[in-house]
Amino acid sequence: MATFALKLIAPTRVLFEGRASLVIAVTTEGEEGILAGHAPFVGALKPGVLRAEVSDESGSRRLELATDDGFIQALPDRVTVLVERALSIEEIDIEATRTELSTATDPAAIAFAEAKLRLARSA
């Protein structure tokens, strides 16, 4: 399957850099699946679960991250995703997230907490 260069960048670190064959991101308009050769595209992301079929030195795998809001830029040969925060399943503390969800008042914080739980449940 055709692949493209994928970069996932958070403000203080690069989360992933390598090849990918598919990225599914939650934009403000709904889920957007991106394959190699996608037309140039820039979108705003909302909190949700980002999925990607990636391959790096450690082989092919599926990458799933709960992400906060951000941006995605797709070009035919590369895709760049900027996210404020991103957590993998192992990094999510379900109990802490539940309390966070019940106490949070900020809609953005609630959406991110929900995204974390959604990812945790899907596992």
Added chain:
Amino acid sequence: MASVKDLRDQIRSLKNTQQITKAMKQVAAAKIRRAETAQKQARPYADTLGEMLRELVAAVSRVDHPFMNPGNSSAPSGMILMTADKGLCGAFNANVIRQGEAFLREHPGTTMYSVGVKARQAVRRLGGGEHPSWPLNAASKLDAAREVAKAASTAFVEGKISEIVLVSSKMLSMLVQRPQTQRLVPIARDGIAGETGGSGPKAMVEFAPTPEAVLSQLLPKYLEFTIFSAMLETDAAFFAAQLVAMNNATDNAGKLIDEYTIQMNNARQAAITKELLEIVGGAEALNG
């Protein structure tokens, strides 16, 4: 001439000082490395954000976002003064503060925000009174930068200030840090478009939902991140300035120690000579 004992005490105290400055120098050297790593880690995000912004600005014909429109011209300016939290770094903080004062003279009545303990003290002294302030060494610089951006941009959007200006330190090299004043908001369209002259493809780009909507989400992030980058740069520049200052202090202490050691030896020698003369004089008198 000072007594041998006085000089010896003086030298001992200088040696203690030298030990402290030498230790601070080594600490600063280690911390620069950490600050530079933090800066390096933030760069990919900043670069990509800038690139997206340029593409967006190129794609839209007219931008209707408060950040890109001129502010309320009858309101005073807003200035974010950014320094380090601590001193012992030569003129590093003073230079930035002086630049801030110069801006204040040209724009009286400016609303002030401060990042860094030294900046907070300076703003109070300059008549800013109680004002929104944040320490530079916050637990999370990114969160602090977000708060700063939010406070300043809210005031701007509400028309309480006409522009947001950042006065901070630019690190030109390990030896040279220069204060700089930059206007963050309103964002000049030419400033963004002209930054690199379009390295990315100029093909038709599709935006979801619309270029304007993406842009209005991206601009606040851009402001936050510019402030965050400035904080990281100030941090690195502070340790570089401290390294130089502590290096000079160690050298100066060394010079003083050498000087006092010579004086002490001279004084000791003079005392011995005097004593010898007295003994010889006394013996001569007895032999009379």
